[in-house]
Amino acid sequence: MQPTGAAHSSSRPPSPALFQPADLFDLSLPISKMAAMAMATDDAKRAALRSQLATRTRQQELLGHTAETVNSTLLNAVQRHIHKAITRLGLADVLAFDIGDNVEAGLKVVNVLERGSGEEWRAMGRFLRMAFIYRLTPADATRPLRLSADVLPTATAFHQLPLAMAIYKIIGHMLTYGGTSLALQQTDDNGHYRIEDQLFRVVPLGELPGGHRYAEGYKRTDPVIRRGSVLYPSFSTFLMVNVLARWSDGEGVGDRLVLSACIGRDDPRYGRLLIDAITEDQGIAVDYRNDGGDLNDADGRTARSVIVSGWRLNETVAAYLWVNLGAIHLCTTEALVGDRSQPLADRFRVSVGAACRLLRPFGLESDVMDRGTVVG
Numbered sequence: 001m002q003p004t005g006a007a008h009s010s011s012r013p014p015s016p017a018l019f020q021p022a023d024l025f026d027l028s029l030p031i032s033k034m035a036a037m038a039m040a041t042d043d044a045k046r047a048a049l050r051s052q053l054a055t056r057t058r059q060q061e062l063l064g065h066t067a068e069t070v071n072s073t074l075l076n077a078v079q080r081h082i083h084k085a086i087t088r089l090g091l092a093d094v095l096a097f098d099i100g101d102n103v104e105a106g107l108k109v110v111n112v113l114e115r116g117s118g119e120e121w122r123a124m125g126r127f128l129r130m131a132f133i134y135r136l137t138p139a140d141a142t143r144p145l146r147l148s149a150d151v152l153p154t155a156t157a158f159h160q161l162p163l164a165m166a167i168y169k170i171i172g173h174m175l176t177y178g179g180t181s182l183a184l185q186q187t188d189d190n191g192h193y194r195i196e197d198q199l200f201r202v203v204p205l206g207e208l209p210g211g212h213r214y215a216e217g218y219k220r221t222d223p224v225i226r227r228g229s230v231l232y233p234s235f236s237t238f239l240m241v242n243v244l245a246r247w248s249d250g251e252g253v254g255d256r257l258v259l260s261a262c263i264g265r266d267d268p269r270y271g272r273l274l275i276d277a278i279t280e281d282q283g284i285a286v287d288y289r290n291d292g293g294d295l296n297d298a299d300g301r302t303a304r305s306v307i308v309s310g311w312r313l314n315e316t317v318a319a320y321l322w323v324n325l326g327a328i329h330l331c332t333t334e335a336l337v338g339d340r341s342q343p344l345a346d347r348f349r350v351s352v353g354a355a356c357r358l359l360r361p362f363g364l365e366s367d368v369m370d371r372g373t374v375v376g
């Protein structure tokens with residue numbers, strides 16, 4: 001009688017199993033860890049990854065698999081990982097990466113997508129939806145915007161930038177306004193950068209005085225930005241302000257002011273709309289502050305735009321309320337329907353509906369929509 005536990009000791013060894021993606025790498029070295037090695041600033045770590053991939057390929061060749069099959073299977077695993085990350089971040093409608101047959105490039109994409117809290121990428125997704133509407137993307141581009149993994153910067157260059165800026169650098173070279181590239185360019189080693197002719201500087205947290213409104217919630221991955229006399233709470237906000245205020249008049253966009261209402265700076269409802277938190281079902285607040293270049297100026301003028309349409313999945317109309325100097329203005333890319341004899345809500349159904357959803361909780365819907373001045 002065979003001893004207990006020896007029932008399989010004399011069994012024929014199993015033939016090599018059909019190749020599985022997990023056979024390519026140890027369980028102790030999953031794709032996420034391999035991706036971190038691919039995007040490491042340490043040359044030795046990247047070399048170790050290449051050695052690991054080569055070793056596993058040779059092992060699979062000894063089992064009768066071709067190098068092409070090994071590479072293809074790992075590529076498929078990496079592509080699935082990228083797709084999963086893009087889906088989780090809500091980017092599938094606006095962004096895709098082509099990795100070709102380059103496993104290491106695909107792993108770099110994985111690492112970039114998995115960096116930060118995820119909010120940096122979600123903010124870029126909102127920006128890209130607006131960029132499509134305002135025709136900042138290539139004329140022949142269709143959604144999603146397709147990027148080659150080859151556009152990823154070197155690991156050293158990527159790590160030198162705050163994450164939100166590093167992400168934009170991957171995409172910005174594909175965007176243009178009036179024929180001018182919107183690529184991010186570094187102008188010196190002291191935190192100064194340029195997009196188009198917009199010169200700006202990253203403001204470190206340590207420069208903000210105690211109690212400054214932009215110090216609370218400061219994100220090193222999406223830092224405060226200074227452009228001239230204006231301060232922006234984050235780089236992603238700086239991008240959105242430029243979309244609305246500077247890059248919105250491209251050919252064929254049709255951006256227009258349709259309604260203005262004077263509420264008054266002293267009206268508490270206006271004050272709440274200017275500074276209160278805005279929930280995503282209402283819109284996204286894009287704030288900035290003109291302090292004349294003086295961070296200690298307690299009387300600096302705050303302005304806000306609230307984007308009520310255009311940044312969500314499947315929205316094709318960009319609309320926002322500009323809140324400034326006691327007035328509220330409605331701007332939109334929505335095509336006009338009908339003429340002045342018809343109510344504004346019928347002429348700009350999407351924009352007015354979205355604006356009302358924002359204004360109603362602040363008690364401002366009637367003051368703006370019924371008593372505001374229709375423009376154009």
